[in-house]
Amino acid sequence: MSVRLPRYRTGTAVSGDESVEFRPFERHDGPVPTKAVATLGTQQSVTAGTYDARGRLFSPDVTCSGYTRVVFSMYKEGNTSDIDRRRFIKSTAAIGAAGLFAGCVGSDPDEPGDGSGTFRIATSDEVETFDPRMNQMAWYSTAAHYLFDSLLMMEPDGSGTVPHLADGELEEVDETTFVADIRDDVSFHNGDQLTAEDVAYSLNWVRNPDNDSPNLSNVEFLDEAEATGEFEVTLHLEYQSALMERTLAGMNAAIVPMDAAEEMGQEEFAQNPIGSGPFELANHDPSATVELTANDDYFLGEPALDGLEYRIIPETEVGYVELATGDIHQSGVTEALLDEAQNDDNIDVYQLDNFDFQGFLLNCLDGPFEDRRAREALQYLVDYDELLIGAVGDLGSRNWGHMPQGVIDAWDFPADEWEEQYYPEQDHDRAVELFEEAGLGTDFDVEITSQSGEATTGRATVLQNEFEEVGINATVSEISDGEWLDGLDNGDFDITTYGWGGNDDPDGYYYHMFRDIENDDGGMSDDVVGHSSIGYLYEGARERGDEEALEDLERLDEIVRAARQTTDREERYEYYVEAADLLMPLYPVLGVYSAESATGVHTNVQDYEPSPFGEQEAFNQWQEARIDD
């Protein structure tokens, strides 16, 4: 059993005679508790009481405004390999107040489905393409799992992958060659049997630059997939990748039927997708609904649900209203509605980690923050907790070392040390002192550019307020994504909001944000798209001829690249700790928090637990959702 509590919250989990105390960000392994007692505290409210294993409060000690109920989530023991146990936790960080994962939630998938009905889910964006090979929209990546299968599948807790279309674990021939056996009992929605040819075709299609897939960069490690038997695929890798399994479990490696896809062509396939998943596309009303019906011939059995219906509702609060009135079964919950949702007896609220990194990017090349001391001054200027609350309230947690807390937890990075060293207490006097050292004083203008959105303008507004308090004239400009990217490309910003989504691997943050793009294969010319190396840290140092910094930066670039092509975890750990220590004193970013998203599920949905990895939660080997009206 794993238990972890977010910040400010303490609790006791009870299992038989044994009881376990837990403190913030602490994890305990042990049997599934029969009940848990949690003392919950946030800035605003405190509720203490005794909770059952499903998270229902049956004896509140104190009830104040705010939380009266805590959702405990449980995942089944067993499928978790010991090696990955450590990574288990990062998902639970997000779920509910005290996340207890146990498998008792999911019903046996072999049990014949007695629940039925259509599961209606609100989502805010239109599907631009149903072709997973071309898709890059987050929500459809989740939904695509219902239509398509992949060789592997993430476990609901994110602890690792299990074979899905693959018949057993991948067989490692050498460092860059893997062989996968494919199940022979899988057929596509059009009746064709799924074979190794389809698998090889699908993987190679995304890899082929001619197809212009936006997901190409995610499968660059792959050289070629080769069908070496009717039900056997051999993967030849360009280089060893720590991310291979994750990628093969994701929708960048979704398996499509070769014949049908070739015959239809990409454009038509994007409208009439054919997969092998537990549901198939029945209808798509543009910008309105996406309807999926159960696939009776699914290789894991027939789903209990008749179908899934995604309702595209642009305004999250409207989606929530529909959830609250029972018109739909699942919807996002905005930060402001979190308390409301948690107080609603008909709604279970789940907080899921977004695995992202949110904060501000500082322009290290030009403008007031080209001087390292000015950037350091910012660390004294702000109160990180205020920024976090201003951005997302309770829907997020602080992060350190420029990666999400989930990653830090999974890897056991020395976040405490980083916090102590590089995240000082707010001290306006010291901030002003540093601004003066940097030759700025307080008589300068700062333009904070912000992407549109509550979380981005929220944090920008709080930051603006901090500047105002020390007498620095700061303005906020909310800009479109296009303008924002322009600003990044041209270095035309002082401070801008920045967020980077990744997965639970540090590579997703350090390689993508902190490498020196100049050293990429072939490099990138200065004036072209894609030039968004973080805050022009390298360019700034080069322009000022700051030898000391350059030396550090060269090393930084070297190790984030090396860490990527190493599979040894210990080695990678060392690389990233060193990278963080090189990076942090340069203060290229103001890293504030990792966001969580809250989703509300109507209580008439049974045996359903959303997971941040979003893989067929409504029907997979762990759980099978039903609607009890």
Place this chain on the structure above:
Amino acid sequence: MGLLRYALRRFVQIIPVLFGIVTLMFVMMHALPGDPVRLYLGTEPGQELADDLIESYGFDRPLHEQYFDYLVRLGQGDLGQSFVYNRPVSDLIWERMEPTLVVMGLSYLVALPMAIGLGIYGAARHNEAGDHASRFAGLAGISTPNFWLALMLIYVVTYHLELLPASGYTSPFIDPIESLTLLIMPVITLATAQTALLMRMTRSSMIEELRADYIETARAYGIPERKVLIRHSFRNALLPLVTIVGLQVSTLLGGSVIVEEIFAIPGLGRLFFDSLIDQDYSVAVGVTLFFSTLFLIGVVLTDIAYAYIDPRIKYD
């Protein structure tokens, strides 16, 4: 015959205006900051991929070439290809046209009779309590921001009273009952301001008409007051009203952006909004062009109706 030729001539006259709109939109869309390719590919695209895309969409060619190319294709009825959806813009517009037109049509259907009824009532009871009340209601109607009204409706009607669903769209041609429940709130949102505006218009032109000499004639010849109001005054008061109804197409289409966004209606307003955010040039231009064409057609129909109602208009 004359009317037909008149109509034809009016329709031909909108072509230069449309041409102007196309040009304006083309310039404006290219003046938008940001690069659609960049936006499509995210913060870190491969250069090769980006170049490919830029080339395949012709974004690397000089602007005037792109413009002429666009005009030529437009002449062939081709609105271009959506960058985001990788589909023809005309398909996207076609798919999303119905909800917008249905909501707009219903808004007129609700607004017009109410506005006319209340307007005539107000004019007939000029300066009496009933008139003051309807005048105040009219003022309140045009003073209420529609998005605020929409939110309040959702808050009260859906969330607290649980009477109507707050989002979605079903075609009235498929399921009229469900469609109606879904359309009530969006239509109220759009129709409130319309009703108020048209009512004010009806009222003031009725008041003006009721002062006309021929109304005095009708009264002096013993025509019953109801007939004076409905037949004699209203037919004339209809003229300015018809003009406004035509011009209001524009306001309703603008309002559709907001209403469709809030009530999750899959129409053109939302398509426009999304395309603007995604910088999907050709879609944004296409929808704007469609809106403008609709508006211009509305104006021409207005003119024709005007000519039909008012025998004094000579259509030559």
Place this chain on the structure above:
Amino acid sequence: MSLLEVEDLQTYFFTSDGIVRAVDGVSFEVETGESLGLVGESGAGKSVAVKSLMGLIREPGRIVNGSIRYDGQELTDLSEQELRRDIRGNEISIIFQDAMSALNPVFTVGEQIEEVIVENTDRSPTEARERAIELLDDVGIPDPSQRIDEYPHQYSGGMQQRAMIAMALACDPQLIIADEPTTALDVTIQAGILELFDEIQEKYETSMVYVTHDLGVVREVCDRVAVMYLGRVVESAPYEELYQNPKHPYTQSLINSVVTPDETLDELDPIGGTMPSAVSPPSGCRFRTRCSVEFGECSQLTPPLYDVGDDETHTAACLRYDEGVEREEPALHESTTSEPAVVEEQTDD
């Protein structure tokens, strides 16, 4: 008994600028078959007076006092409903000054006449149409069965007025009120219309109240004349009597002020000053501010109509004719003109 007897009619308009006493104590009578001319400058209240007869005064106007007896019936006691059903159109009909605007532009001439007939009589629409064609023919519209389906704007000004007259005749009214029917027309067309009035009166034997500011027109059509000034009748007499022997200073001035062919401009004697506002009319005699013979009491006493003729048909509202009032005898102008003509102002209302 007279067909129409108006007594002390007061019609006021209540506006933010004050009360406009447009008609303030007007009395006159119209005998059956008689044609009365109501003459005065613009703003004298002529139009308001005749509209009051038919109850056509609208907010903010109102008949505040007086009696209108038509055929023995007190019209001021009738409800709007009764007026509409029993009086308007079928008993009394009215012809307005500007036929162009008095005819509804969106209906054909025929539709408008037919509607009047259908509303006021028992005739069917088909009969009404026949009757309308007949009427149009009567008033001299050429090719009436064709032109009946034309819109007013397709008619010339004179024809519009003829159509208006046809409408007035549609239900055989006893009394026709003509409110400056020729003012807006060319002199040549005017002559035709006036001729038409004569013909009609002969043919249909209706009584008529003819409102005008043009003394020349009056002579063409009227038996008797009532002169109005600032909301009051100041003099009333048969046309010839009035013309030959005007008693009221205002009437005298009116007659003197008109241009005649055999007069030079120097001899012309226009009325000095302008008519005071009906909001704050002068006290006493209303004409005194422009009167050449004003004396003391004029500002204090309101003159009623005094009998000034031999046979009780000539009355004038001037204190000079009150035996009880002390005054210096004013030197009256002897009227020398032979041809009456147009009073200087052209428009009314």
Place this chain on the structure above:
Amino acid sequence: MSGEENRVGDAELSANGRVLGTLAKLRHSPTSVAGLLIVGVLVAMAIFSAIDSFLFNRAIITWLHADPHAMDQSMRYSEPSRAHPFGTDRYGRDVFARIIYGSRTALTIGILAVGISFVGGVIIGAISAYFGGYVDDGLMRTVEVLYAIPGLVLAMIFMAIFGPSIYNLFIAYGIVGIPAYARVMRSEVLSLRDRQYVEAAKLAGLPRRTILFREIVPNGLAPVVVQATLSMGTVIIGAAALSFLGFGVQPPTPDWGRMLADGRTALLVAWWVALFPGIMIFLTVMGFNMLGDGLRDVMDPKTTVEDVGYEDFDVDSILEDDGHGELSPDEGDRQQTATDGGFEQHDAASPTPERGDRS
């Protein structure tokens, strides 16, 4: 020569006189008075916040009530209370103080946007009508192009191009509004350009520019002014709609539209954040519309809304006075009446006829 100049002067004089007369007439319309009152309060609020903001750095409002910029995140979304009569927003800022400061933004946007439309529309409309021909065709086709695109759509595109800021907001709405003014002005100038005093000015040899902008335009302004007052409301709502869609005023500037847009996510739990700005927008727009209605009524001779009802006068006393005029019912002692002179033909006390001639 001097005669012509006099005429010219007269034209201007009459325009001025008309404005004053119009304002004086407004007092007869209760709606206009109420509108004027609302707008007056709004202007007072805006002036107060402008002075407080620029000269005192928000010291006055902080001393009086609360700093509209001060955050206190421990007080997020507090319900209306004595300390915060309109509650607080997501940063714990006082909504009431922000509402007061928001008046400045609303008025600025309204006045500047309408100002741009007004000036642009008047110039284009006037030139177009006065010069006619190709100039007219060219200008009016351009205006039609702008007119054919729905205002909100056009404004959104402008904001997307130039970036959201309060300046771009009023420029966008200013441009969007030009066509309407241009059309009104054009038709006014068309009807005025053949007037005698214009002919006189031409004979006097005044330059065309002078004739157009000193002789014709001032006399055609009345309907444009009405249009401006009425469209003030439209612009304020439109600006709020842009804010709602994310193209609006930038934080932390207090702006009602922005407050409403930000408050919508919390509507279900913190109604006050969206309700009060919504009411303020409503009241403001209402105020301008009422004023505009009043202006239109008094400027347009065809409608006489200032008619005072019969009931407002003491009719009996008027009749007793034998109909001699007073300016208003309470000035009854001004004139000597003739009732005592005994010249009445009729009894003045005869009943007032009740006629149902109001429909």
